[in-house]
Amino acid sequence: MPMVEVREVLRLRQLGYGLRRTAALLGLDRKTVRRYLAVAEVVGFRPESSEITDGLVTDVLVALQPGRPGGWHGENWAGLESQRSLLQEWLSDGLHLTKIEVLLRRRGVAVPYRTLHRYCVSELGFGAQRDTVRVDDGEPGQELQADFGRMGLVGRRGSVRRLVKGLVLTAVLSRHMFCWLTFGETLEEVIEGFEEAWIFFGGVFHVVISDNLKAIVVKADPLHPDLNTGFLEYAQARGFVVDPCIIKSPTQKPRVERMVPFCRQAGFAGEDFPDLGSARAGMRRWCLEDAGMRIHGTTQRRPLEHFREAELAHLLPLPEGRYEVPIYARPKVARDHHVGVAKALYSVPGGHIGERVDVRADSRLVKISYHGIVLREHVRQAPGGRSTFPEDLPQEKRGYAMRDLEYLKSVATGHGEQIGIYATQLLDSPLPWTRMRQVYRLLGLVKRYGAERVGRACAKTLALEVVDVVRVQRILEQALEQEREEAGVQMALAFPPRFARDPSEFALKKKENHRA
Structure with a gap:
C-alpha cells in the first residue's frame, strides 16, 4: 500500500x-x-x-501490516530461535541451508526450508551483502581500468573456429572504452593491445588499474604486488603507473567489470567474423559508433563526446613509434661459458657455470645479469650466431677457443725469444689454425723441460731449418738422457713401493696370532 x-x-x-x-x-x-x-x-x-x-x-x-496473534512469527520461528547458536556455528563453517535443514530434523526441529531461509537471512545475516559507496571518478584523463574476458568464436561456420578474448579498457570519467581482441594473454599480446588503445584514445592515461593477469602481475598482493618486469618496463617507457586491484575483488574496478559482458553481448555476439583481423576492425568500429555514441546510464552523456570534451586534452602525448617487446629469459650457463637466447649463443663472464642468469634481449642489445648486477652486454645476433668476449673464457683455453694466433705467439715469446720465433714459424701456414696444436705441444714442453732447455732445442732446429715440434721433443729427450748418463744418476721411482716392510714379517705375525 x-x-x-x-x-x-x-x-x-x-x-x-x-x-x-x-x-x-x-x-x-x-x-x-x-x-x-x-x-x-x-x-x-x-x-x-x-x-x-x-x-x-x-x-x-x-x-x-498483517500480524499474527501473540507476535509476528509462529512456532517454527520459535524453534529456530532455540537453535540460534548452533545455526550460527553451522553457517560460519560454510554449511548449506539444505544440509542444515537435515541436521535440524535429526534434532527434532522440523521446519520448512523457506522458514529456515527467512530466519537465517533476517536474524543471522545469511547471504547479506555489505554496504557500499560510490567512488569518485577522479580527475580527467587520469585513470583507465583494464580487464580481460572471453568474447566468442571467430572463423567461418563449418571450419575451424577459435576462441578470442577481449582486453577491455575503460576511461573512468567518461566511460569511453576500447576492446582489443586476442587469442591469448601473453605479454606481447597485452602490450600490443595497450599500444592500439593509446592510438584509439589519442594519448596515454596517467594510471592503469589492471586485473591480476600474469602478463602484468606475477604475484598478487594487496600492498606489494610483484609486477611483471616486462610490463613494468613498458609502463616506464610510456609514462603511466600500474595499480593492480586486489585479487578476486571486482568492485576495485567497477567501471570496466560491467563493460566486459556489454562488449560480449552488445558488440561481439551475433557477428560472423571470418578472422581475427576483421573481428578487431569490427569491434573498433562498434566502440566508436555504437558504444561511444550511446547515452550512458550513469553519466547521461555520450561517452565519445564526453571523452573528447573532458579527458582528451589531459592525456600524456601519444608515443612515437611502436614499442618493441624485449625477450626475457632465465637460461642456465652451459659448460662452454655461454647461454642460449633466441637460438643464438652469448658468453658469460665469471664462474657461473650451472647457474641461471637473467637475460633481456631487444633488437639491438642482449643484457645478461645475475642477481641484479649486469655481467655482460652483447650485440644481438641472428639465430645461429654467436657473440663471445675473449675475457669471458678461461685464460688457458682462450687462444684455442678464439683461434687467436697472436695470443699464442705472445705466450710463446714470453718464455723466450727462440721459442717465440719457433712458434711463429709453426703458425706460418695458409691455414694457421690447423697448426695450433703444435704450438700447444711446444708450450707443454716448456712446462715439462723448462724454458731454457726448450729455447736451446728450438735454436738447434732453427739452425737446421727444421720446423717440427716432434723433432724438438726428441732433442730434449736425448739431451736429458745424456745428462743423466754423464751424471750417473739412475731413474728415480715414480712412486714409492707399496709395502715398506718385508712380507715375511706379516707372515710371522700371522703364525704367532694363530698359536695364541
Whole structure:
C-alpha cells in the first residue's frame, strides 16, 4: 500500500468526503477505505484537528501490516530461535541451508526450508551483502581500468573456429572504452593491445588499474604486488603507473567489470567474423559508433563526446613509434661459458657455470645479469650466431677457443725469444689454425723441460731449418738422457713401493696370532 494512497484517504476525510465518494475517487473498495480510517483513528488521527504528517502516515502503514496473534512469527520461528547458536556455528563453517535443514530434523526441529531461509537471512545475516559507496571518478584523463574476458568464436561456420578474448579498457570519467581482441594473454599480446588503445584514445592515461593477469602481475598482493618486469618496463617507457586491484575483488574496478559482458553481448555476439583481423576492425568500429555514441546510464552523456570534451586534452602525448617487446629469459650457463637466447649463443663472464642468469634481449642489445648486477652486454645476433668476449673464457683455453694466433705467439715469446720465433714459424701456414696444436705441444714442453732447455732445442732446429715440434721433443729427450748418463744418476721411482716392510714379517705375525 503506497504512502500517497493512505495520505489521500486521510485528506479527503478532512475535506468531508464520505466512504462511497472517497472509494470512487481513488478506485478503492469501501471496506479498504473504512479500514484505513479506523486504523488512523487508533493511532491518533482526528479529521477536525490533526495535521497529516509523514509520521502519522507511517504509523498508519505500520499498524496496517498483517500480524499474527501473540507476535509476528509462529512456532517454527520459535524453534529456530532455540537453535540460534548452533545455526550460527553451522553457517560460519560454510554449511548449506539444505544440509542444515537435515541436521535440524535429526534434532527434532522440523521446519520448512523457506522458514529456515527467512530466519537465517533476517536474524543471522545469511547471504547479506555489505554496504557500499560510490567512488569518485577522479580527475580527467587520469585513470583507465583494464580487464580481460572471453568474447566468442571467430572463423567461418563449418571450419575451424577459435576462441578470442577481449582486453577491455575503460576511461573512468567518461566511460569511453576500447576492446582489443586476442587469442591469448601473453605479454606481447597485452602490450600490443595497450599500444592500439593509446592510438584509439589519442594519448596515454596517467594510471592503469589492471586485473591480476600474469602478463602484468606475477604475484598478487594487496600492498606489494610483484609486477611483471616486462610490463613494468613498458609502463616506464610510456609514462603511466600500474595499480593492480586486489585479487578476486571486482568492485576495485567497477567501471570496466560491467563493460566486459556489454562488449560480449552488445558488440561481439551475433557477428560472423571470418578472422581475427576483421573481428578487431569490427569491434573498433562498434566502440566508436555504437558504444561511444550511446547515452550512458550513469553519466547521461555520450561517452565519445564526453571523452573528447573532458579527458582528451589531459592525456600524456601519444608515443612515437611502436614499442618493441624485449625477450626475457632465465637460461642456465652451459659448460662452454655461454647461454642460449633466441637460438643464438652469448658468453658469460665469471664462474657461473650451472647457474641461471637473467637475460633481456631487444633488437639491438642482449643484457645478461645475475642477481641484479649486469655481467655482460652483447650485440644481438641472428639465430645461429654467436657473440663471445675473449675475457669471458678461461685464460688457458682462450687462444684455442678464439683461434687467436697472436695470443699464442705472445705466450710463446714470453718464455723466450727462440721459442717465440719457433712458434711463429709453426703458425706460418695458409691455414694457421690447423697448426695450433703444435704450438700447444711446444708450450707443454716448456712446462715439462723448462724454458731454457726448450729455447736451446728450438735454436738447434732453427739452425737446421727444421720446423717440427716432434723433432724438438726428441732433442730434449736425448739431451736429458745424456745428462743423466754423464751424471750417473739412475731413474728415480715414480712412486714409492707399496709395502715398506718385508712380507715375511706379516707372515710371522700371522703364525704367532694363530698359536695364541
